[in-house]
Amino acid sequence: xxxxxxxxxxxxxxxxxxxxxxxxxxxxxxxxxxxxxxxxxxxxxxxxxxxxxxxxxxxxxxxxxxxxxxxxxxxxxxxxxxxxxxxxxxxxxxxxxxxxxxxxxxxxxxxxxxxxxxxxxxxxxxxxxxxxxxxxxxxxxxxxxxxxxxxxxxxxxxxxxxxxxxxxxxxxxxxxxxxxxxxxxxxxxxxxxxxxxxxxxxxxxxxxxxxxxxxxxxxxxxxxxxxxxxxxxxxxxxxxxxxxxxxxxxxxxxxxxxxxxxxxxxxxxxxxxxxxxxxxxxxxxxxxxxxxxxxxxxxxxxxxxxxxxxxxxxxxxxxxxxxxxxxxxxxxxxxxxxxxxxxxxxxxxxxxxxxxxxxxxxxxxxxxxxxxxxxxxxxxxxxxxxxxxxxxxxxxxxxxxxxxxxxxxxxxxxxxxxxxxxxxxxxxxxxxxxxxxxxxxxxxxxxxxxxxxxxxxxxxxxxxxxxxxxxxxxxxxxxxxxxxxxxxxxxxxxxxxxxxxxxxxxxxxxxxxxxxxxxxxxxxxxxxxxxxxxxxxxxxxxxxxxxxxxxxxxxxxxxxxxxxxxxxxxxxxxxxxxxxxxxxxxxxxxxxxxxxxxxxxxxxxxxxxxxxxxxxxxxxxxxxxxxxxxxxxxxxxxxxxxxxxxxxxxxxxxxxxxxxxxxx
Amino acid sequence: xxxxxxxxxxxxxxxxxxxxxxxxxxxxxxxxxxxxxxxxxxxxxxxxxxxxxxxxxxxxxxxxxxxxxxxxxxxxxxxxxxxxxxxxxxxxxxxxxxxxxxxxxxxxxxxxxxxxxxxxxxxxxxxxxxxxxxxxxxxxxxxxxxxxxxxxxxxxxxxxxxxxxxxxxxxxxxxxxxxxxxxxxxxxxxxxxxxxxxxx
Amino acid sequence: xxxxxxxxxxxxxxxxxxxxxxxxxxxxxxxxxxxxxxxxxxxxxxxxxxxxxxxxxxxxxxxxxxxxxxxxxxxxxxxxxxxxxxxxxxxxxxxxxxxxxxxxxxxxxxxxxxxxxxxxxxxxxxxxxxxx
Numbered sequence: 001x002x003x004x005x006x007x008x009x010x011x012x013x014x015x016x017x018x019x020x021x022x023x024x025x026x027x028x029x030x031x032x033x034x035x036x037x038x039x040x041x042x043x044x045x046x047x048x049x050x051x052x053x054x055x056x057x058x059x060x061x062x063x064x065x066x067x068x069x070x071x072x073x074x075x076x077x078x079x080x081x082x083x084x085x086x087x088x089x090x091x092x093x094x095x096x097x098x099x100x101x102x103x104x105x106x107x108x109x110x111x112x113x114x115x116x117x118x119x120x121x122x123x124x125x126x127x128x129x130x131x132x133x134x135x136x137x138x139x140x141x142x143x144x145x146x147x148x149x150x151x152x153x154x155x156x157x158x159x160x161x162x163x164x165x166x167x168x169x170x171x172x173x174x175x176x177x178x179x180x181x182x183x184x185x186x187x188x189x190x191x192x193x194x195x196x197x198x199x200x201x202x203x204x205x206x207x208x209x210x211x212x213x214x215x216x217x218x219x220x221x222x223x224x225x226x227x228x229x230x231x232x233x234x235x236x237x238x239x240x241x242x243x244x245x246x247x248x249x250x251x252x253x254x255x256x257x258x259x260x261x262x263x264x265x266x267x268x269x270x271x272x273x274x275x276x277x278x279x280x281x282x283x284x285x286x287x288x289x290x291x292x293x294x295x296x297x298x299x300x301x302x303x304x305x306x307x308x309x310x311x312x313x314x315x316x317x318x319x320x321x322x323x324x325x326x327x328x329x330x331x332x333x334x335x336x337x338x339x340x341x342x343x344x345x346x347x348x349x350x351x352x353x354x355x356x357x358x359x360x361x362x363x364x365x366x367x368x369x370x371x372x373x374x375x376x377x378x379x380x381x382x383x384x385x386x387x388x389x390x391x392x393x394x395x396x397x398x399x400x401x402x403x404x405x406x407x408x409x410x411x412x413x414x415x416x417x418x419x420x421x422x423x424x425x426x427x428x429x430x431x432x433x434x435x436x437x438x439x440x441x442x443x444x445x446x447x448x449x450x451x452x453x454x455x456x457x458x459x460x461x462x463x464x465x466x467x468x469x470x471x472x473x474x475x476x477x478x479x480x481x482x483x484x485x486x487x488x489x490x491x492x493x494x495x496x497x498x499x500x501x502x503x504x505x506x507x508x509x510x511x512x513x514x515x516x517x518x519x520x521x522x523x524x525x526x527x528x529x530x531x532x533x534x535x536x537x538x539x540x541x542x543x544x545x546x547x548x549x550x551x552x553x554x555x556x557x558x559x560x561x562x563x564x565x566x567x568x569x570x571x572x573x574x575x576x577x578x579x580x581x582x583x584x585x586x587x588x589x590x591x592x593x594x595x596x597x598x599x600x601x602x603x604x605x606x607x608x609x610x611x612x613x614x615x616x617x618x619x620x621x622x623x624x625x626x627x628x629x630x631x632x633x634x635x636x637x638x639x640x641x642x643x644x645x646x647x648x649x650x651x652x653x654x655x656x657x658x659x660x661x662x663x664x
Numbered sequence: 665x666x667x668x669x670x671x672x673x674x675x676x677x678x679x680x681x682x683x684x685x686x687x688x689x690x691x692x693x694x695x696x697x698x699x700x701x702x703x704x705x706x707x708x709x710x711x712x713x714x715x716x717x718x719x720x721x722x723x724x725x726x727x728x729x730x731x732x733x734x735x736x737x738x739x740x741x742x743x744x745x746x747x748x749x750x751x752x753x754x755x756x757x758x759x760x761x762x763x764x765x766x767x768x769x770x771x772x773x774x775x776x777x778x779x780x781x782x783x784x785x786x787x788x789x790x791x792x793x794x795x796x797x798x799x800x801x802x803x804x805x806x807x808x809x810x811x812x813x814x815x816x817x818x819x820x821x822x823x824x825x826x827x828x829x830x831x832x833x834x835x836x837x838x839x840x841x842x843x844x845x846x847x848x849x850x851x852x853x854x855x856x857x858x859x860x861x862x863x864x
Numbered sequence: 865x866x867x868x869x870x871x872x873x874x875x876x877x878x879x880x881x882x883x884x885x886x887x888x889x890x891x892x893x894x895x896x897x898x899x900x901x902x903x904x905x906x907x908x909x910x911x912x913x914x915x916x917x918x919x920x921x922x923x924x925x926x927x928x929x930x931x932x933x934x935x936x937x938x939x940x941x942x943x944x945x946x947x948x949x950x951x952x953x954x955x956x957x958x959x960x961x962x963x964x965x966x967x968x969x970x971x972x973x974x975x976x977x978x979x980x981x982x983x984x985x986x987x988x989x990x991x992x993x994x995x996x
Contacts, residue, residue: 637968640770640961644886648777655784677866684865691873698877698900702884707893714896717877721903728870730910733931737906740935745899745942752892752946756959767887768962774886782879789871796867798915805914806928814925815932822929826936833940840947 003053004062007078010046010088011127011141013039014095018120025113036116037099040123044092047127051085055487059084061197063133072188079133079196082487083328087260088130090332093472094252094339095123097465098244101343104459105244105350106542115155119248122148126253130260135184135194138261142180142225145254146173152249153241156546165240172234176224183217186210187268196264203267215268215275218261219282226258228316229286232309233586236293239301240549242542243346246301250308251339256331259315263324263331270322273415280320280418284425287313289584291432295439295569296580299355300345303440306583307384308338310429314399317422323402325488329480330395336472337383337392344377344466346545347458348444355548357440358564361522362449372463374445376470381441383473385434385507388500394477397495397503400426404499430503434510439568442518517568524566675797683800687727694720705766707758711749718742728798730806870911877904891949891959895942902938906931 017039024031054060063077080088099119106112125148128141147170154166188194190209191202202208222228227235235255239246249255262269262279269275287310294306311334318327349355351370352363360366367374383392403426406419481493564570570577579585634645675681680688697716704710718741725734804810815823877900884897913927953959 632969635967635969637965638768638770638962639964640768640886641773644770644773644777647781647882647886648773651777651781651784654788658784658788675866681865684869687865687869691869695873695876695880698880701900702880702888702893702897707890710893710896714899717900718903721877721907724870724873724907725910728865728910728914730914730928730931733906733910733928736932736935740939741899741903745939748942748946749892749896749899752895752949755950756890756892756953758890758892758959766889766893768889768960770962771887774883777886778879778883781882782876785875785879786872789875790868793867793871796915798865798867798911799918800865800914802918805917806910806925811925811928811932814923815929818924819929822933826933830936830940833944837943837947840944840951 003050003060003080004078006046006050006053007060007080007131010043010050010092011124011131013043013046014120014124014127018117018124021113021117021120025117029113032113032116033103036120037096037103040092040096040099040120043123043127044089044096047085047088047092050080051089054080054082054085061133063195072192072194074136074194075134076137077133077195078131080131083260083263083324084130086332086484086487087256087328088127090335091123091126091130091252091256093469094335095119095126095248097339097343097469098248100461101247101346101465102242102244104461105346106242107459109542111155115152115242118148118151119245122152122248122253126257129257133196135188135196135199139181139184142221142257142261143177145225145257146170146177149173149238149245149249149254152245153238155242155245156240156542156549159240159546159550161237161549162240162546165234165237169234169238172231173224176221176231179217180221180224183214183221186217187214190214199265200267203271206271208268208271211268211271212274215272216278218265218268219275219278222258222262222316223282224258225261226255226312226316227309228258228282228312229289230586232286232290233583233590235309236297236302236305236583239299239305243301243342243349243545246305247339247342247346250305250342251335255308255312256335259312259319259327259331262316262319263328266319266322266324269319276320276322276418277415279316280421283313283317283320284421286310287317287425287429288432291429291436292573292576292580293583295432295436296573296577298357298564298567298581300348300357300360300440300444301342301355303357303436304338304341304345307341307433307436310433311338311384313429314396314426317426318399318402320418321403321406321422323398323489323491325485325491325493326395326398326402328488329398329484329493332480333383333391333395333472333477336469336476337380337390340376340380340466340469340473341384343462343469344373344380347373347462347466348377349548350458350544353544353548355545357443358567361443361447361564361566363447364449364451366447367445370458372458372466376466376473377444378441379470380473381437383477385437385511386430386503387434387507388504389478391473391475391477391480393500393504394481394493394495396426396430397500398481398493400430400499400503401493401496402491404496427502427506431506431510434507435514435572436569438511438514439518442515442568446518446522448522514568514572517571521566521568521571683727687724690720690723690727694724703767705762705764706760707753707763707766708750708760711746711753714749715742715746718746725806728806729800729804730811731804732808732811733806867911867915870907874904874908874911877901877907880904889960889962891952891961892946894961895945895949898945899938899942902934906934909934 017035021032021035024035050060059079059081061077061079063075065073065075099116102112102116102119106115109115122145125141125144129138129145132138132141150166150170153169154162156162157166184194187199187208190207191199193199193202203211208214220231224231235250238249241249269279290306290309290313294303294310297303297306311330315327315330315334318324318330347370348360348366351373352360352366354360379390383390386393386396388394400423403419403423407416407423409416481495484493485491573580582588634641694717697713697720701710701713701717704713718737722734722737722742725731725737881897881900881902881904884900885894888894888897909927909931913922913925913931916922916927917925949959952964956964958964
């Protein structure tokens, strides 16, 4: 088979698996698990094969036009360069892990068939985005991911949090998608084609008329999909979905799509200095804000969600300084360790029966209950905190190194201001990242208090994938930074001395300070009892998690916050803690700025309808009603009266007719 | 049209023929009997005055040379219809003698409508047929021979259809007047009860 | 003979019958009045037939044929009508038209039963009188 055929099969197989799963889910439950896992695994193998064959050489570029579509043709096009090949491998790896993990995680879930089919569809859509060489085909995958995320985040739709979160995720990403669509049209009109190769050619020849406008419009869609400030608010709430879905969304698919899209079309953005600065500001605000918020969250998954936003900020930061190699490098390593973090968090939630860190910090021996999750999560957190030699260190150093490169004025594309912004924010975030990684680890595994509840052994499917993912988290960076430049643009990705020392130093400082704070506050843990635990020793992990999410707000008064004085984050953040826990009140701000005016307008319209329009309607109805009441009195039931009236009318009519006929 | 106008010239209202005088007199009796029929308070008397009205009409038919119709009128109306009505009065236990409430409360409205209708009709009819003259000389227009010929030459199909209608009326009347089987055994004093329940 | 004489007599008889239909209370009297109206129409038909058979030389004799039909239908009508009146009398104990007010507009939902009940009671009372 040619590379093109293989590449076509990669998105097609999960799609067919999804269709078959939806069709057979009810009638043949035995086929559901193979139908969910096997196509994704095959796609992983094929994607790896495509990557090997492509090998970082010239991009595979193939297209076929199904039907003429007017002035700007839409083609079914493939465009596989090194970025696409490697990202597809990551997508396949994470999706396969998630599918295998889900068979254990949603073991007893009655809606597992539709869930697995949607995950397959999601994976297929991401493959389509990755491989597509045509912007409209890319958009199809982009939107399919949007609707799949809606369904998957709302998987526990019995809980109000999940319903609200799925709606929010859908609406916020759509809010970005509208400008994105307009931006795509503007881009295609300027370039005369939807093909990525031709668009890049047009950019290279400088025939783009409105680069800033187009870049900013596209940026809105990317901000929505990749959860960048100011459209990031859906991502923490999307934690109401099952943990494997969070892993899928955060590690490889949905949020990666935005970064990947910019990486593909980076020359378009580079054509506008303003867009690059906006991107840099966005990245800087997103990074630092989300890292602060992550330090204050109580829900373990929300910590990871804010961490995702921050790491995505690193990637957009790398793009803002014009190096997509570093961005995609970080995307790859982050995909591996973030998927691991989420899947391990799922195991921990199952074992602990709660998603609250405050409750976990009051449990003894949680790490002995879940040794696999403990060790792999430690690896992943070290990678997240960018401690050498874990993979996160190399990718993050690549980003910081590029930013430093720009600051010292060695590149012509990116403005130096962007470099400074990314560098400073990146270092600041590195401190905070290490701090919240440390806090998460300490609170989850170093708890003291009652014995952790026993939920039995974790299913093998759930623990094996953790080790599978732990390998790249541990070693990917160290091996890849030398090989990847061949696949990417060819720029050096090896860590520079200055940023390595600076980054590792601040990360260590963050970790040590957090440890100190924890030592200081941990004595309080025993004195303040806190926490609610969902105890279902027989239930599968999904059921435990759904209960944990549903009980968090009644137990602690807030979905993200717990009044725990033993929390080291509270000591570190001081007065900022309250605001950081609420995500710096972005939701309240949006509610005040957009939701309330819309609701006020709706109530105004309702008032107008109820009071004004309705009055006219009632007035119009009153006269006939009065007439009817009057006429009703004539209904005496006496037939003779009726006939009298009838004949009297007949006489009158006859006389009138005679008079008219005789012309009187 | 010329025939009508000449007729009008030759036959004025002020010089009536013998037939006209007879028609007028019988007509007055008929009308008077009809008025008594609809106003009398004795129900049986009303039926008997109806006999007078219908008989008067039969005489009018004879004067119009429609002899077959006249005899049919006597046979069917005077002979059977009035008898049926008298049966009906008896079966509904109509009081014999004066009944104070023979007229309903609707009588003034009825009077108004009737008088207005009469005025309009008489006015129109007189206005239209003031000058029209019926020539009653020559062979009778409604002799049995003429009527039979036209009836069985030109009107056979409606005639046969009418016989079906009569049959249907016959069956309908039997069905309506038949008592329900359940009532047959119950005493006559309580026989209204189940039917009343049934109509609810 | 002037056509006006039978025509006017017919109109007057018709209106007399009309009055009877509208004013009489007993259903059988109403039927009598209906007969009056039918006869008025018959007179009209005969008179115009005689006139037209001479003046317009019309040989179809439609007026007389229709008169015969009317008489036959009137006979049928009176039979059916009496049967209905008897059935009503049997059910309701009365043949008075102005007491048969089941189609009247009622203001309260309970009025239905109330009205029917009183009518029934009065009917039974009448019946009791008659049998006694």
